[in-house]
Structure formats: structure tokens, C-alpha cells
Amino acid sequence: MNTVPIPAGVINWNTLNEIVSMDEDSPDFSKNLIIQYLEQANTTFDQIEQELQGNCDLEQLASLGHFLRGSSAALGLQRISWACERIQNLGRKREGGVEGQQLPDSHYAQLITNALQCARNEFKAAKAELSAFYKSEL
Amino acid sequence: MAQKVGFRSPVPSPSGLAVQVPHKEIRLKVWVRLDSQKLPPDTINQATAIEFEREDTIDDLKDRIFRRFRDTRWAQENDSFGIAIGCWCECGFGATSAGDLKDLLLQPVPNMASNAAPIDLSHAPPYIRRTSRTCSPHAATLGTPPSYSPHPAHPSYNKLQCSTQSSTPLAQLRLSVGAGNKELGGGMDGCALSPVRLGSARRLSRTATPAVGEVDPDSIPHQSLLEPDELVFNVCKNLFGGVAAQTANDALVVFSNNPDIPLFDETMDGAPMVEDLTDYKLVVDEEQLRKLSHTNDEENIDCPKQAILLLPRGFEGDVNLPSPNVATPSASSPPALEEVSPGAAISPTQRVSPVLMTSAPLVEEEIGLVPPRDPIVQREGSPFILSAMESVTTESITRDKVFPKISVLVVEDNMINQAILSSFLRKHKIHYKVAKNGVEAVDRWKEGGMHLILMDLEMPLLSGIDAAKEIRKLEKQNGIGTGDPLGKHAELKGLTCKAPVIIVALTASNSQTDKTEALLAGCNDYLTKPVNLDWLTRKITEWGCMQALIDFDDWKDNDERLNSCIEQKAKASQKTTSTSNASKSTNLNKRITTS
Numbered sequence: 001m002n003t004v005p006i007p008a009g010v011i012n013w014n015t016l017n018e019i020v021s022m023d024e025d026s027p028d029f030s031k032n033l034i035i036q037y038l039e040q041a042n043t044t045f046d047q048i049e050q051e052l053q054g055n056c057d058l059e060q061l062a063s064l065g066h067f068l069r070g071s072s073a074a075l076g077l078q079r080i081s082w083a084c085e086r087i088q089n090l091g092r093k094r095e096g097g098v099e100g101q102q103l104p105d106s107h108y109a110q111l112i113t114n115a116l117q118c119a120r121n122e123f124k125a126a127k128a129e130l131s132a133f134y135k136s137e138l
Numbered sequence: 139m140a141q142k143v144g145f146r147s148p149v150p151s152p153s154g155l156a157v158q159v160p161h162k163e164i165r166l167k168v169w170v171r172l173d174s175q176k177l178p179p180d181t182i183n184q185a186t187a188i189e190f191e192r193e194d195t196i197d198d199l200k201d202r203i204f205r206r207f208r209d210t211r212w213a214q215e216n217d218s219f220g221i222a223i224g225c226w227c228e229c230g231f232g233a234t235s236a237g238d239l240k241d242l243l244l245q246p247v248p249n250m251a252s253n254a255a256p257i258d259l260s261h262a263p264p265y266i267r268r269t270s271r272t273c274s275p276h277a278a279t280l281g282t283p284p285s286y287s288p289h290p291a292h293p294s295y296n297k298l299q300c301s302t303q304s305s306t307p308l309a310q311l312r313l314s315v316g317a318g319n320k321e322l323g324g325g326m327d328g329c330a331l332s333p334v335r336l337g338s339a340r341r342l343s344r345t346a347t348p349a350v351g352e353v354d355p356d357s358i359p360h361q362s363l364l365e366p367d368e369l370v371f372n373v374c375k376n377l378f379g380g381v382a383a384q385t386a387n388d389a390l391v392v393f394s395n396n397p398d399i400p401l402f403d404e405t406m407d408g409a410p411m412v413e414d415l416t417d418y419k420l421v422v423d424e425e426q427l428r429k430l431s432h433t434n435d436e437e438n439i440d441c442p443k444q445a446i447l448l449l450p451r452g453f454e455g456d457v458n459l460p461s462p463n464v465a466t467p468s469a470s471s472p473p474a475l476e477e478v479s480p481g482a483a484i485s486p487t488q489r490v491s492p493v494l495m496t497s498a499p500l501v502e503e504e505i506g507l508v509p510p511r512d513p514i515v516q517r518e519g520s521p522f523i524l525s526a527m528e529s530v531t532t533e534s535i536t537r538d539k540v541f542p543k544i545s546v547l548v549v550e551d552n553m554i555n556q557a558i559l560s561s562f563l564r565k566h567k568i569h570y571k572v573a574k575n576g577v578e579a580v581d582r583w584k585e586g587g588m589h590l591i592l593m594d595l596e597m598p599l600l601s602g603i604d605a606a607k608e609i610r611k612l613e614k615q616n617g618i619g620t621g622d623p624l625g626k627h628a629e630l631k632g633l634t635c636k637a638p639v640i641i642v643a644l645t646a647s648n649s650q651t652d653k654t655e656a657l658l659a660g661c662n663d664y665l666t667k668p669v670n671l672d673w674l675t676r677k678i679t680e681w682g683c684m685q686a687l688i689d690f691d692d693w694k695d696n697d698e699r700l701n702s703c704i705e706q707k708a709k710a711s712q713k714t715t716s717t718s719n720a721s722k723s724t725n726l727n728k729r730i731t732t733s
Contacts, residue, residue, distance in 0.1 A: 018671045019558060025565050037554050066596050070646060071554035073668040085647075 004085070007078040010125045015076030031134050037071055038138060041080065041123055044068040048087065048116050056109050062091025065112075068119075077126045083119035087112050166190050166381050168374055169389035170203060170223065172212060185389035190370050196223050197366045203392060212394075222393045224363035225377075361393055541675075542682035544589035546570040549579040549605065550644075551597040555667075559592060562671055568678065576600025580608050583639060589685040590678065591641045592665075595656060603659040606641050610660035613638050637688040640681040644669060 020030045048064050051057060065087030072081035089095045096111045097103055131138045171185040188202050200218040207213040364373055371381065378384040546563055550556040551574050563570040571588070573579040575597045583591065591609075595602035618638055643656035643664040653664050663681065665673055 015668050015670075022558075022561055022565060026561070029561060033554060033557055036557070040552075040554060063596070063598075066646065067552060070594070070667060071552045073646075074552075074555045074558055076668070 004082070006082050010077070010079050010122065010129050012076035012078045015074070015078075017076075019075060031138075034075065034130055034134070035138060037075055037077075038123075038127060040071060041068060045116065045120060045123070048112070052109055052113055052116070056105060058091045058093070058105055058108055058112075060091075061109075061112055062088045065089075065091060065115075077122075079122040080119055080126060083115050083122055086115040087119070090115060166192065166371065166374075168199065168370055168381070169384050169386050170199075170392055171389040173391050173393045185386040187386075192371055194370045195367045196364045196370060196373070199223060199370050200366075216394045220394055222361070222363045223390050224361050224393060225391050226361065361391075363393070364390075541566050541568055541678055542686050544568065544678075544682040544685055545587050546678065547573060547579065547582050547588045547591045547639075549573045549576070549591060549593045549597070549602060551575055551594060555594070555669075559669070559674075562674065566675075566678075576602060576605030576608070579605045580612075583609055584612070588639050589637075590681050591639055592644060592674075593641050593661065594644045594667075595652065596646060602643060603655060606643070606656070606659040606661050609639065609641070637685060640685060642677055642681065 016030075019033065023029050023031075044064055044067060048061060051061050051064065065084045069081050069084035069088060072078070072084055086095070090108045090111045093103075093108060096108060127138055167187040167189050169185045169187050172183050186206065188199065188206055190199055190202060194202070197218065200221060200223065203221075204213050204216075204218060373390075374381045374384060378388055546568055548556060548559045548563070548570055550559060550572070556572055556574070560570060560572055571582050571585075573582045577600045579591065579593065579602075580600070582588070591606075593602040593606060597605075600608070640663070641661040643653075643661040644667050645652045645656060645664050646667050648666050656664050663677060665677060
């Protein structure tokens with residue numbers, strides 16, 4: 001059912017370079033933005049985690065996934081964005097189901113847990129690549 | 139009508155919308171090469187084929203050239219305001235103007251030929267124009283002796299320019315949309331032949347060598363610049379007889395505007411400095427000016443000539459033009475006979491002291507006013523003149539573009555995306571406000587003055603879809619855009635925009651349902667996230683110009699309000715108040731057309 005393949009590169013440099021080019025006017029703009037993003041991502045991952053262990057409200061999970069997906073995509077962190085899209089779609093039961101079958105929320109919650117793990121892995125990879133780019137541990 | 143001159147749409151056509159539909163066409167290519175005069179002789183300067191789209195204008199082509207040469211020094215030292223595309227034209231002027239005349243007759247131009255006595259300085263532009271064609275690099279605007287008799291075609295030629303300037307923004311837009319029509323090319327620049335005309339000019343043989351001691355201006359090869367909003371496709375068709383017919387030898391030339399910045403540092407070593415730039419002479423009456431033009435004209439042609447900057451009566455404040463060396467060819471540059479590059483005509487060789495300016499203002503009626511020749515300036519219209527000029531000098535080379543003055547509301551719940559969008563707008567000096575959900579968005583909009591909303595769709599509290607619906611509902615209730623200016627329930631007194639706001643949805647997915655939903659909710663357009671900044675640029679330009687056109691008077695008022703707002707910011711950041719100068723030049727331009 002999952003038809004969208006994960007993007008090849010951790011970072012879409014075409015997108016990120018657009019942001020980096022804005023450093024011309026305000027130095028360290030992109031770096032500060034990345035740092036802000038990394039915090040935001042960590043916070044959001046934790047929120048998803050809590051939601052999964054707590055209420056497990058699928059709609060809430062979907063909107064958290066959507067939220068992080070937006071900023072990840074804007075910075076060109078396309079694999080994190082991909083994982084977040086999975087969370088969003090699973091939360092809305094748009095994927096991960098079986099044709100003609102009503103599956104319990106726990107099924108989707110399990111898939112979201114997997115997707116979250118995927119997102120965290122990609123986050124580590126992206127962080128490493130970004131640290132190398134900025135030549136400092138982010 | 140004259141006071142509407144200030145606005146000119148930088149967008150030639152709604153081409154951006156058309157670009158969305160991918161064309162199944164063969165790839166179009168055009169050969170270009172850099173102007174070799176500005177390059178050191180040993181540089182390899184081959185013609186390069188640049189791909190372009192069917193709807194691309196010359197300006198788009200510039201962008202493509204910069205993209206192609208992205209990593210070169212040339213690209214770093216030039217920006218799209220500083221370059222022009224054209225070719226070296228060796229046409230005799232008389233021959234061209236005879237051809238021009240035919241085109242000119244298509245315009246309702248009163249016959250000015252008889253009353254344009256060159257002595258009459260209040261009608262100075264006719265022979266100024268003439269001079270700018272003969273052009274040594276230093277005799278910027280006014281070098282011809284008054285005894286020179288202008289070509290009969292000239293006054294009407296100039297009149298054409300005036301008529302172009304004084305037309306309404308709408309008419310101008312129409313003109314631009316009709317880019318490629320032969321009438322368009324002539325209006326802007328003495329040398330900007332339309333491709334059609336240029337095509338015929340190129341077929342003329344080289345004119346005879348000028349007599350010794352007297353340089354016949356007609357035979358000097360000069361730059362023929364293409365209109366920035368001319369379609370590349372049309373240019374190819376008219377100039378080369380077809381897109382595929384162009385060969386590398388026919389490559390269009392990319393002229394750069396700053397000959398003073400050497401491409402290689404060593405050319406600067408030991409080279410004599412340009413004349414003292416702080417040295418200037420203030421001329422306040424006609425007689426002195428005439429003498430000065432005489433001297434300029436009679437000097438050895440190899441000598442650097444003095445540029446003349448004409449200022450309006452009662453002009454106050456600094457002359458906020460690009461730093462002089464941008465437009466001043468250095469002493470080591472190839473001498474004399476080339477056409478002044480665009481922009482040079484209004485750039486001072488000498489900087490005029492603001493103190494002297496206020497104590498002895500020039501009198502415009504006495505000296506006449508020279509319309510700026512820079513095609514960019516012409517194209518953008520006066521409110522943008524100085525900001526455009528400013529951009530020429532700024533170091534930034536990416537995505538420099540002049541935007542319409544509009545207020546943008548950014549509606550985004552994600553701080554990261556918000557930061558990117560607002561930093562983009564700030565960079566381009568576009569006034570903006572931020573809202574982080576639909577409720578805030580509606581509130582900000584109620585405060586009034588918004589032209590464009592960039593609306594994220596999925597947000598907490600109130601989604602972008604619902605916010606758009608709400609805004610449309612309120613607009614309807616308040617009679618905005620319904621032709622009922624008062625409205626039946628005019629509860630929103632603060633709303634100053636009489637035109638409906640343009641809402642551009644930022645959709646997270648590429649799915650058609652999202653887009654359809656957005657359009658049904660009252661959004662005018664959409665962008666898919668992550669937002670590509672090039673696309674954002676286009677949307678802001680297109681919709682912004684549309685808004686300015688729809689409600690021009692309101693836009694003007696807002697413009698003043700914005701000016702003060704931006705000025706405050708500018709003061710805070712110790713930057714020059716380009717906007718106040720821009721409004722001065724608006725006045726200046728008004729006078730040009732009314733005089």
C-alpha cells in the first residue's frame with residue numbers, strides 16, 4: 001500500500017541551498033534555523049512518543065506528523081519529511097490499511113511507532129550531515 | 139493620467155501562470171556570449187547555448203545566464219540589473235530612423251519636427267537623445283552643442299518615449315503584454331531597437347569611414363539592447379529567422395554594466411586612478427551648461443569627459459545613485475567609441491554634495507530633464523528607480539529582483555517555515571505581517587492594508603481553508619470587490635484595501651484534492667510546499683502587480699504609508715532612505731511627462 005518511495009538523499013541540497021543563500025544578508029541565518037529545527041524535531045518526536053503511549057489519538061498524531069513534515073521539507077531534510085508524511089497518513093488511515101477491512105487504531109499506532117523510529121534514524125543521519133556541513137557539532 | 143506614471147508592471151504577462159503547464163516542445167536554445175570588450179583579451183569567451191522556455195522574456199534569459207555561469211567570477215561581479223542583452227549594431231542612424239519613422243507612424247504622435255529647435259532647452263531631450271547615441275563613455279547625457287540640428291525623425295522619436303511614459307499603467311501593461319510588437323522596442327531606449335527593426339538594420343552595410351577629426355556618430359558600432367520584457371522566442375524569430383537558425387557566430391551579446399571592476403585584479407595594478415570622484419562642478423543656469431556641453435564635445439575624444447547629472451528644481455538631499463565607479467569607465471578601459479552602457483547616462487561621474495544641492499537648487503525648466511535611459515529603470519517605473527539602482531551596487535547576486543510595493547501576510551504555524559518566509563520578504567524589503575493560525579490571520583487581515591496572503595492550509599485553531607472562507611465572507615459583507623464601496627454592514631472600518639485580498643495557499647502535498655479545496659475556499663492560487671523561492675518570487679510579483687493595478691489610487695496611498703514605515707526601519711538600521719528618494723523621483727518623473 002505504501003507507494004511513495006523514500007527519497008535517495010538524506011538532504012535535498014537544492015532546497016537547503018536556497019536557505020543557505022540567505023546567509024548573505026544575515027550571517028548564520030541558515031545555521032540558526034537548523035539549530036532551531038533540530039530542537040523542534042526533538043520536541044515533536046517526544047510529543048509523538050507521548051501521544052503513542054498515552055491517548056494514542058490518531059488525529060493528534062497525524063497533525064504532529066504534518067507539523068514536522070512542513071519544516072523538514074522546507075529545509076530539504078527530505079527523508080525526515082518522508083517519515084513524517086507516513087505518520088500523518090497513518091494517523092488519517094490513508095495508508096497502511098488493508099482493502100475492505102476495518103483495522104483497529106492499535107494497528108495504525110504500531111505502524112506510526114515504526115515510522116517514528118524511522119524518522120529518528122533519519123534525524124540522526126541528517127544531523128551528522130549538517131554538522132559536517134557547518135563544520136561544528138549541532 | 140500623468141501622475142500615474144509612477145507605476146509600471148515589472149511582469150510582462152501572466153506568463154508565470156502559463157509556465158505551470160509543461161510544454162511538450164523541443165528544447166529552445168539561444169546562443170549568447172559575453173561582451174568581449176569587458177573581458178581581458180586572453181580570456182576564452184565562447185558563445186554558449188542557453189536553453190529557454192517559450193514564454194521566457196529577455197529578463198528570464200538573464201536569470202538563466204546567471205544560473206549557467208553561477209560559479210564564475212563574471213556571475214559574482216554582475217547581477218541581472220547590471221547586464222543587458224543585445225548585439226553590436228553598426229547601422230547608420232539615419233537609416234534606422236527612416237525605418238523607425240514607419241513604425242512611429244503607427245503611434246498617434248503629433249508632429250514635433252518643426253518646433254524642436256535645438257536652442258530651446260526646455261525641449262532638450264531631442265538632441266540629448268541624439269547625443270546618447272553618439273556617446274563616448276563619459277559624455278553621459280548632454281554633450282552635443284546646441285547648434286546641432288537633430289534628425290527630423292528625432293523629435294517624434296522622443297515623443298514616442300514620452301507617450302509611452304505618460305500612458306496609464308494599464309496601457310503600459312498592455313504594451314508589455316504585446317511584447318514583440320515592433321512598436322514596443324523603440325520607446326524605451328535610444329538604442330533598444332526592436333528585433334524587427336534591428337533585423338533590417340543589420341542588413342545594412344557598414345557606413346563609410348568618418349572624416350578625419352570628425353567622428354560620424356552614425357557609423358559607430360553601438361550596443362543595441364533588447365527590451366527586458368521582449369520574448370526571447372520572438373527575438374530569435376525576428377533576428378535570426380527562427381529559433382534553430384541562429385549560429386554560435388550570431389550569438390547575442392551580454393553587456394555588463396560595470397566596466398570599472400576588472401575581471402582580473404592585475405589589470406588594476408598600476409593603472410591610473412579614475413579622476414577624482416569628489417571633484418564636481420555645480421551648474422545652475424542654462425548658459426554655463428551650454429558652455430560645459432561645448433567643452434565636452436570639443437575635447438579630445440580619448441579624454442574622459444565630464445558626465446552631467448540633471449536634477450529637478452528644488453531637489454534636496456543626497457544623490458542616491460550607485461557609487462560612481464560603477465558607471466565610470468576607468469582610464470585603462472578601451473577608449474571612447476563605445477555606447478554608454480545603460481544606466482551610465484544617469485550616473486554621476488562626480489558626486490554632488492547634498493549641501494550645495496540645497497543651497498543652489500537647479501532649475502529644471504532651464505536645463506531640461508533627461509529621462510533615465512536605463513531599460514530596467516524605465517521598465518520598473520519611478521517608485522522603483524532608486525531601489526533598482528541600489529541593487530546594482532549591492533553585493534548580493536542571487537535572485538535580485540524588484541518587487542511591487544505590497545503588504546504580505548504570512549500565515550504559518552511552523553516557526554521554521556515562518557522564519558524562512560519572513561526572512562525572504564525582509565531581504566526583498568517587502569512589508570509583511572505574520573500570523574500563526576487561521577484566527578490570527580483573519581485578525582491581521584481585518585487590520586487592513588493587506589494585498590497578499592500566503593496561507594498555510596493545515597493549522598491549529600482555524601485551518602487555512604476556513605480562514606480563507608471567513609475572509610471571503612467578510613469581504614462580501616463589507617462590499618469589498620463587489621462594486622459597492624460602502625457595503626451594507628460596513629463593520630470593518632479599518633480595511634483600506636478596496637480590492638479583495640489575494641490568497642495564495644501553501645499546500646503541503648501535491649494532491650489535486652488539496653488544491654481544489656483551496657481554490658473552492660476562495661484562494662486565488664497555490665504553491666506546493668516546500669516553497670521554492672523562485673516560485674514565491676514570481677507569485678509575489680505577479681499578484682502584487684495585479685493588486686497594484688486593480689486599485690491604483692489605494693496602492694499609492696498605501697505606498698506613502700509604507701514609505702514612512704520602511705523609513706523608520708531604515709533609520710533604525712542606518713540604511714539610506716531609498717524609499718523617500720524613490721518618492722522624490724516619482725515627482726521627478728511626473729514632471730518629465732507633464733513638461
